[in-house]
Amino acid sequence: MKEMIMTNDPNLKLWAKTGRGGDLYYHPLLYHMLDVAAVATHMWELLSEDQRKRIGYTLGNEARAITLLLAGGHDIGKASPGFQQQVPQLSELTDLQVSVNDQNRPHGFVSACVLNRFFTTVLGQIAGGHHGIFPRSLDLRMGRDILGNREWEIARNGLLQELAKVLKIDISDDTKCKPKIIDPFIIPLLAGLISVADWIGSNQDFFPCLTKPGQLPELVGDKYFEVAKDRADKALHELGWMPGVIFAKEAPFTHVFSGFIPNSLQNSIEDIAIKQTSPYLMIIEAPTGQGKTEAALYAADLALCRGFARGIYIAMPTQATSNAMFKRVQVDYLKNRRHKGKLNLQLVHGNALLAGMGEVREGEISDFKIADTDTGDTNTDMEAQSWFTAKKRPLLSPFGVGTIDQSLLSVLQTRHWFVRLFGLAGKVVIFDEIHAYDAYMITILERLLQWLAEIDCTVILLSATLPEARRKALIYAYSGQNSSENKCYPRITLAQSRHYINQETNELIVCKEVSVEDSHCIYLNFSRNDLEILAGELTRKLEHGGCAAVICDTVDRSIEVFRYLQANMHETECLLFHARTLQVWRREREDEVLRKFGKGTKQHDGSYTNPDRPFRAVLVATQVIEQSLDLDFDLMFSEIAPVDLLLQRIGRLHRHSRTRPEGLEMPQFTILCDGNRGGAPPDTFGKNIEHIYDRYILLRTWLVVRGKAMIEVPAETEKLIEKVYGTDEEICGPDWIEALEKAKRNLVHEQGESQKAASRLLICPPCDSEDIVRQFNCELFDDDDPEVHTAIRAATREGDPSIMLVMVNAGTVLAAEPALDEVRDLLGHSTMLSYKGLYHELASNCEAPKGWEKNTHLNHARLMRLDENNRAKIGGYILTVNEKLGIVIEKESKDNG
16 A cells, blocks of 8 residues: 555645646646656766766765755745745645745745755755856845745755655755865756756656646655656656767777778877876867868777766867768767767757758657746746757767857856756867867857866867967966977877876976878969959860869859859859758758769779769859868869968868879969059958958968969968968068058957957856856847847857848748648758848848747747749848859849849
C-alpha cells in the first residue's frame, strides 16, 4: 500500500506547474523541485571529472548535494502568496493566508531571498537567476506583502527541509552551506546547470501534471524522487544528453584521419599537442590549403582522449563556411574516429534547420517542447524552448559547428549568457579565420578568451594572415601573459591558461616556426574597375579554357558584374554567388560552386582531377568565397581590399595541383582599382568599398602592392601584413602623408567608438563572484529582433542591422501555426537582409504574422508578398527575387515604377 500524505499538510497543496488542455491539473511544487533535482543528478555525472573537482574546491565535500539542492530549490519562491494566487482554484486549497495586497514579484527573486538564509548570497542569487537575470541586492529586499506571513515561511522551510532530507544534506549546517565563493568558474557552471535542469524538468512530456485540485499526491519525497530520477533518465536519453560520449583511445594523426599523410605543419602540431595535459591556447598561422583544420581537429581529439576536454565547438565566420565545415567534421573526423555514445554533432546558425540537420542520425535531438504555463512566464518558455532548437543547442551538445556569433553571445549581457558558457565549458573551441574580425568583434572575442580560459577550455585559433599586434593581444587575453616570442611566419604559438601555468618552467608562451611547402610566385596585374575592360581581359585569358573568379566587395556590384559578363561572354559559363538570396537557392548555389570549383579526386601522382569542373567558366562572387571554402581557380580578379583579405583570396588561386589551361600555367591575380599606380593617393576607392573597408587600411594596402609585379607566398605574407598593419609606415610623398594622417585619425576614432560600443555590452571579466552577479543586469535583447532598439541589442557584429525577410507569392496561404515542415519551407524562402535604406521600412511596414510569434525560428521574421513578377515595392525601393541574381534592390523611378 502506498504511503499517503496528510490532507492538512499545506506543502503538497502548493503548485508549481499547471497542465495542458481544458481540465485543471497541477504539479505540486515539491514534486517539481524533486524533478529538477533528479535531472541535475544525472547532469552532475555528465560533467567532467575536472569540473566536479573544481566545484568541490569551492563548495567542499558536499559539493554534489549543494548543487542538487540549489537546482531543486530554484523555484522555492513559488511558495509565496503572489505566485500561488495566479490560479485561484489552487490557491484556495492551500489553507495559507492570502491578501489582495499581496505582490507577485519574479519568483526567481523570491527564491534568491529565501535561499540566502541557508546559503551564501551568491549561491542564492545563482539559483534565483534561472530565468536569465540574477537578482541584485535591491531586488532581495522583501516584506510580508511579498513573502507572506509566518505560515508561508514555515511552508517554505518545510519544502526545503524535505528536499534536503531526500538529498541527505543538513541545511542548518553553515559550514557546509555557506562556503566562501571566490572562484568565478562557479557562476556560469552552476547557473547554467540549474537553468538547463529546470527547462528539462519542466517538460510535461516527461514530468506530467497529474494531480487534480483536492486530490492527494500519492508518493512521499523519497519514493517520488526515485520516480523522478527514472523520468529524468528517460528525458536525458531522449533529448540526446545520455549516454555521455566515451572518447576513443589516443591515436596518432594517421589513425585519426585514416589514409591521411600529415605534412610538416601537421607533424609540428602533433609534436606540440602531444606534450599537453591541461587546457591551452594554440594559434596556428599558415597559408591557406596547409591543412590547418585537420591539425586543429587532431589537437582537439588528443585533448578529448586525455580527459581535459569534453567536446568540440568550431566557430566559423559565416553560414557558408559553417555548412562546409560541418560536412568536413562529420565525414572526415567523426565517422572515422568512432567515439561511442550520443555524439550529437549539431550545426548552429540562423538557418541550421535548412542545412542538413537530418544528416546526423545517431543521437539526433528532436525538437524540445516545454510546457511551463505559469502566468507571465511565456517569454521564459520561449527562451527555454529556443535553447533546444537548431539555433542554440549545439553549444550544449558535445560537438557543434556554427558561426562565431553564438559563442560571442556568451559574454554579452543577454538572458542566460551563463548557459552559453556552461555549454562551452571544458570544450575545445576552434576559431577559424580570426583575421576576418574587426575592432568591434575582436573586443568581444578578447573578453570571451578570458572566460574560456576561466572555464577550462582549450582554444585553437586559425589564421592565414594575422597581424603581430593582434596575435599578442589574443595571447594576453587567454593567458594573462605578455608574449615576446616572435618566430617567422608560418608559426605555431602555444600559451598556457592562467589556471594551469607550470610554476617550474619559464616557458609560459612557446612560439615555433614551421616549414611549409616552398614559396611560389603569384603574378600581379592591375586594371581599372571597368566592366568592358574586365570582360575583355577575361575573354582573352580564357581563350583556351579555364575557371576564373571575380571577387567583388559588395552584393550590388557583384550583380552588376555578373549581368554584364553574362550578356557579353556568350561562350563562357557565368555563375553568381553571394549571400543576398533566398536560403534554398543559396544552399543550392553553394553546393554547385563547391562541386564545380572544388578539389576533386586526388590522383596517384598527387594531382587532382574534377570531372565537374567546367571547361570555361567565371564565378562572380562576394567575400563568401574568401574564407574556409576549399575552392581552386585558374585565374582571379579582385576589387581592392585590405592586404590580408587579398592574400586570403589569392589562397583560392592555383590552390591544388592540377593541369592548367594554356596561358594560365602560372597563377595570375589582377587587382581592380582606379587608383594611380605611381602618383597621388586616390580621392576615393569607391563609396561602397570604403563603407565596407576602412580607407586608411586601403591606402596602406595600395601603397604597398601597387608597385609589385609578383608576391612570393608564403615568404612575403608576414612582411606585407606588417607593412599595412604595423607601426612602420612606407616612405612616401607629402600628398600621401597628408592622406594617410587624415585617414588614420578617422580610423583611430572609429575603432575607439567600436571598442566602446562593444565594451558596453560585455559581461565583466572573470573576477570576484559577487561582482559578476551584481554587475550583470542590462538584459540585452536578441540581435535578430527588429523591434529592439540598437542601444539594447546584443549585436555580435557592427554595421547595418539585418532583418529576416520571408518572401512568398501573393496568393500563398499561411498556416495559423506552421508545423516543422512548413517552418522549413518558409525558412527556405527567407533571407537576412541588411540594407541601410530599407531596414526600418521592412521592420515597420512588413507583416509579422501572429502565428509566428511563438515559433523560435520565425518569431522575429517579417513577411513580404511578391507580385506575379516576383517583385515588391517598399520605401521607395523595388525588390525583385530572381534565382540567378538573388534579391535585386533598385530605387523606384518613373521608368520602373
